Amino acid sequence: MTDDERTHVQAVAERVVAGMMAADAFSRWLGIEVLAVAPHRATIRMTVREEMTNGFGVCHGGVTFAFADSALAFASNTRGTVAMSIENAIGYPAPARPGDVLTAVAEPDTPGRRIGFYRVTVTTQRGDAVGHFRGTVYDTGRPHAAPDATGARDGDATPSS
Numbered sequence: 001m002t003d004d005e006r007t008h009v010q011a012v013a014e015r016v017v018a019g020m021m022a023a024d025a026f027s028r029w030l031g032i033e034v035l036a037v038a039p040h041r042a043t044i045r046m047t048v049r050e051e052m053t054n055g056f057g058v059c060h061g062g063v064t065f066a067f068a069d070s071a072l073a074f075a076s077n078t079r080g081t082v083a084m085s086i087e088n089a090i091g092y093p094a095p096a097r098p099g100d101v102l103t104a105v106a107e108p109d110t111p112g113r114r115i116g117f118y119r120v121t122v123t124t125q126r127g128d129a130v131g132h133f134r135g136t137v138y139d140t141g142r143p144h145a146a147p148d149a150t151g152a153r154d155g156d157a158t159p160s161s
Contacts, residue, residue: 013037013078016144020077027070030063034074040108040116042074048100059096059130068104068120068133075106076116076137080144083116087136093129101125104133114139 001009017037021027036043046067054060068090076083096102102122109117115138122131 009039012080013039016077016080017042017074019144020074024070026066030067030070032067032070035103037074037078039078040075040118042071042078042106043103044071044074045101045103048096048098048102050098053098056095057097059098059100059102061090061092064092064096064102064122064131065090065133067102068106068122068131069135071104071106071120072118072133072135072137075108075118075120076135076139077144079139081139082142082144083137083139085135086115086138088133090131090133092131096122096124096130100130102130104131106135109134112139114141 014037017034021032021034031046031049033045034042035045044067048059048063052059052063069085069088072085072088102124104120104122106118106120109119115136118135118137120131120133120135121129122133123129
């Protein structure tokens with residue numbers, strides 16, 4: 001891949017994730033901040049708030065799951081085509097608590113053309129793992145956006161000439 005192709009692919013990833021985040025009210029309610037994106041990868045951060053706790057005073061598992069699921073969505077859509085989650089699972093090795101700053105790193109296990117398998121690790125600011133998430137996505141092949149002025153669509157592997 002040439003430098004121009006790498007630059008284009010990275011720009012697609014950043015544009016898609018920015019558009020997804022702008023349209024995702026739930027991720028914004030969670031307080032998610034996108035730290036880094038690259039093709040098939042995303043790193044995000046959020047702080048656990050008091051209203052995110054369960055009856056035991058720790059972060060509700062659904063919040064950790066949703067946080068990891070957002071990282072999966074961002075990572076799996078970076079090619080510029082719409083990818084949908086079809087199966088997910090999570091394990092919780094330790095609790096997160098109010099005030100904890102969580103980071104989720106989503107990476108591919110096997111990013112296929114249509115079916116992709118990803119892992120997301122959720123950790124606290126202390127480096128403690130609080131979620132091990134595995135997600136399977138289906139890539140619909142539908143582009144995220146209309147062609148730009150050069151005729152290239154988000155997801156094109158190379159820029160139009």
